Amino acid sequence: MPYEGQMVEELQEKVEELRALFGELKDASRVNEVAEEMMRAAHTIKGTASLAGFSKLSQAAHWVETLLELVKDGRLDLDDEVRSLLEGFLDSIEDFVKSISIDGTEGSGSIDYLIAKATSLIAGRKGKGAPLPDFFRKRPVYRYTVKVTFDSISDKLPAWVFSLARTLGSLGRILSSTPDIEGFLKKPEKGVNSFTLEVESWLDRENLRKRLAALEGVREVEVDEYGRERTEKKTYKVAVVFREDFPLKAARALLILKDLKNLGEVLSVSPSEEELREGILNAASEFEVSLLTDKKPEEIEATVKRHPGLKDVRVAEGKVETQKPARHRPRPPMASRREEEKLDRLMSLLEELFFVSDWTKEALKECKSPELGEVSKRLDELLSKMRGILFDMRTVSMRSIVEEFEPLVSRLAKELGKSVEMEVEGEDLRVDRKIAAALWEVLVHVLKNSVVHGIEKPEERRKAGKAPVGKITVRLLQKGDFVELVVTDDGRGIDPEEIKRRALERGILTRERAEGLSDEQTLELIFLPGMSTQEVARENSGRGLGLNVVREVIRSLHGRIYVRSEVGKGASFIIQVPFELSIIPAYIVEVGGEEYAVSAIGVTGTISLNRDEVRKVGAYITVLNGRPVPAVLLHDLVDFTAIPPEKLEGLVVETGGGSAVLLVDRIVERRDVVVRPLRAILPRVDRNIPYTGVTLLGGRRVVPVIDGVAVFDLVLGGERK
Numbered sequence: 001m002p003y004e005g006q007m008v009e010e011l012q013e014k015v016e017e018l019r020a021l022f023g024e025l026k027d028a029s030r031v032n033e034v035a036e037e038m039m040r041a042a043h044t045i046k047g048t049a050s051l052a053g054f055s056k057l058s059q060a061a062h063w064v065e066t067l068l069e070l071v072k073d074g075r076l077d078l079d080d081e082v083r084s085l086l087e088g089f090l091d092s093i094e095d096f097v098k099s100i101s102i103d104g105t106e107g108s109g110s111i112d113y114l115i116a117k118a119t120s121l122i123a124g125r126k127g128k129g130a131p132l133p134d135f136f137r138k139r140p141v142y143r144y145t146v147k148v149t150f151d152s153i154s155d156k157l158p159a160w161v162f163s164l165a166r167t168l169g170s171l172g173r174i175l176s177s178t179p180d181i182e183g184f185l186k187k188p189e190k191g192v193n194s195f196t197l198e199v200e201s202w203l204d205r206e207n208l209r210k211r212l213a214a215l216e217g218v219r220e221v222e223v224d225e226y227g228r229e230r231t232e233k234k235t236y237k238v239a240v241v242f243r244e245d246f247p248l249k250a251a252r253a254l255l256i257l258k259d260l261k262n263l264g265e266v267l268s269v270s271p272s273e274e275e276l277r278e279g280i281l282n283a284a285s286e287f288e289v290s291l292l293t294d295k296k297p298e299e300i301e302a303t304v305k306r307h308p309g310l311k312d313v314r315v316a317e318g319k320v321e322t323q324k325p326a327r328h329r330p331r332p333p334m335a336s337r338r339e340e341e342k343l344d345r346l347m348s349l350l351e352e353l354f355f356v357s358d359w360t361k362e363a364l365k366e367c368k369s370p371e372l373g374e375v376s377k378r379l380d381e382l383l384s385k386m387r388g389i390l391f392d393m394r395t396v397s398m399r400s401i402v403e404e405f406e407p408l409v410s411r412l413a414k415e416l417g418k419s420v421e422m423e424v425e426g427e428d429l430r431v432d433r434k435i436a437a438a439l440w441e442v443l444v445h446v447l448k449n450s451v452v453h454g455i456e457k458p459e460e461r462r463k464a465g466k467a468p469v470g471k472i473t474v475r476l477l478q479k480g481d482f483v484e485l486v487v488t489d490d491g492r493g494i495d496p497e498e499i500k501r502r503a504l505e506r507g508i509l510t511r512e513r514a515e516g517l518s519d520e521q522t523l524e525l526i527f528l529p530g531m532s533t534q535e536v537a538r539e540n541s542g543r544g545l546g547l548n549v550v551r552e553v554i555r556s557l558h559g560r561i562y563v564r565s566e567v568g569k570g571a572s573f574i575i576q577v578p579f580e581l582s583i584i585p586a587y588i589v590e591v592g593g594e595e596y597a598v599s600a601i602g603v604t605g606t607i608s609l610n611r612d613e614v615r616k617v618g619a620y621i622t623v624l625n626g627r628p629v630p631a632v633l634l635h636d637l638v639d640f641t642a643i644p645p646e647k648l649e650g651l652v653v654e655t656g657g658g659s660a661v662l663l664v665d666r667i668v669e670r671r672d673v674v675v676r677p678l679r680a681i682l683p684r685v686d687r688n689i690p691y692t693g694v695t696l697l698g699g700r701r702v703v704p705v706i707d708g709v710a711v712f713d714l715v716l717g718g719e720r721k
Helices: 002-024 026-051 055-072 080-103 112-124 133-140 158-171 181-186 205-213 249-263 272-279 297-305 335-365 371-394 397-403 406-415 434-454 458-463 496-505 511-516 519-527 534-538 547-556 708-717
Strands: 142-150 171-177 194-201 216-223 234-242 265-269 287-295 310-317 395-397 418-426 430-432 470-479 482-489 562-568 570-578 585-590 596-601 603-610 615-618 618-625 627-634 646-656 658-664 666-674 691-699 701-706
Touching: 002 026, 002 080, 002 658, 026 055, 026 562, 055 080, 055 112, 080 112, 080 482, 080 701, 112 158, 133 430, 158 171, 158 181, 158 194, 158 205, 181 194, 181 418, 194 666, 205 216, 205 249, 234 249, 234 646, 249 265, 249 272, 249 287, 249 297, 249 646, 265 618, 287 511, 287 701, 297 310, 335 371, 335 691, 371 395, 371 430, 395 397, 395 406, 397 418, 397 434, 397 482, 406 434, 406 547, 430 434, 434 470, 434 482, 434 547, 496 519, 496 658, 519 547, 547 562, 570 585, 585 658, 596 691, 596 708, 646 666, 658 708, 666 691, 701 708
Parallel strands: 418 470, 596 701, 627 658
Antiparallel strands: 142 194, 142 216, 171 194, 234 287, 234 310, 265 287, 395 430, 470 482, 482 570, 562 570, 585 596, 585 666, 603 646, 615 618, 618 627, 646 658, 691 701
């Protein structure tokens, strides 16, 4: 949801602000000023977290605010102990926000030990006139009967019991103990290995039990509400409905579930707890819990109603059918915002060094210095090593990302009354995080299209002589400097005649042009904006919904996508992208004395030919391997005054509709270039040239970068009408 993204981004910014300000606390002359700024940032985090229902994050931010207030008012010295506490709360805040950004929950981390430490520290300094803040006095305090049973090792038992007493003292206070702990520690009794205590603590029952159970030597812990009479346990069905406008419903459902676990044994949850952790909640904004407990229905209802955002709560005797746990829903690869910024800064430095290296080579051509030649060679070696290290840091496994889509495909198919198996084949390739994140969005769309519109229902497949279970295969391949993903399904395929009919109806294609299109060229029409309508997707063509957006995403990565299909047998989407985003392989070409860089993706070779071997028949054509193919003079796009020489050179480009040739005056070289999206300094032209950015050659010359495949879509697309 946009609200959630905006909220997380704001939290991340405030965390970074707190971190930066914490470093400034070292300046003794600015302590009060910095503390005031930190308190404002912490207050914002607390308010945002409270609104969204993140109690641990809100509590941690409140503690930062409280400690800083005491420091600012002179009631606490900003010594190493206080600094350590502040840093501990900041670490916890950062962890909570990171967890929220990943799955919408605060995670399993706890700040109880920090709270206990802060409570002890402030209470121990009361002599300085530092009364306990209102926050402490307002905290709810629970009273429990606790029974702790230790292992029967007599020589270690006193140390274990002492640890128990210290722990309970830091989490609250001991009101009574049977046998008496103080007496036992003074004179240990043989045969005693369990203690029943009456305690007060601000921890809830389950957290208190976990803390005590983690102590060394503890075999068993029972925690009950003090003085409560035991009653017969019953199973209740608890139904909770959220308001439609309430944000992060699944995260709030998890918090409610946690409270219900403190009331008894949770037998089942619908949607499952794992689905809730992944942010999944049904369309009715409702979830149900089967709870085995000795509590009364009104107590259960009151516990749930303490939470905000509720529309309705129903508690009745009964059970909810147990659901099988859902597998993880795929998520785009991501690092923390701070990690991303650090990696981006390193990448920017690497790019600048690339330009410096080019500049050095340019200077070397002029001065012919052997010493400078050695410097240039050494610089290239270091650049290569640095690029390799940074590649390892910035990249993620593409195979692991693709495999996460398997449960999504299966679940979507089941909802549609279909049965689909998905397989992942090929190499485990690593790509830049940003490329992987974009490919994740593309795969969501392409795989969904395959399931919804490509794969038929079992009865339709049986009639067509197919297995009732459809199959989707995703192949990962390395093609030179590029990654290739091929998504293939064995569904109904895409009918070129249906595509032509729709294109004619929308005025995208003239009848004359339609008759001259091959099936491959016709399939490319599904990527045009006018064809990307729901109406097309509902027809037997089986594709078309938003594929123009998919192509734009791929092109923003300097990549390409095209489709192959056979009616009745299935379709394949072929996606090619570079491994890295800002450094890509390209051909440096020359037209009219000016240089241009053409992305090497889709380029399958180069040719040389005479100008008279190019003919204009509507569009330009030339002959390649004995067959006529479309051709484009780059001169017509970038320099209308340039006259093509008698001898031309060309890049053979594999487009979705087949091979084509991009003609230039001269191909200078093939090399890696750093692409910068600096459209403001590109040359002004009258046509929409498919520039993807610029690069610097020789460290100083600004050279436009061109998408070769998009050139043919631009020029030949204009011939379709």
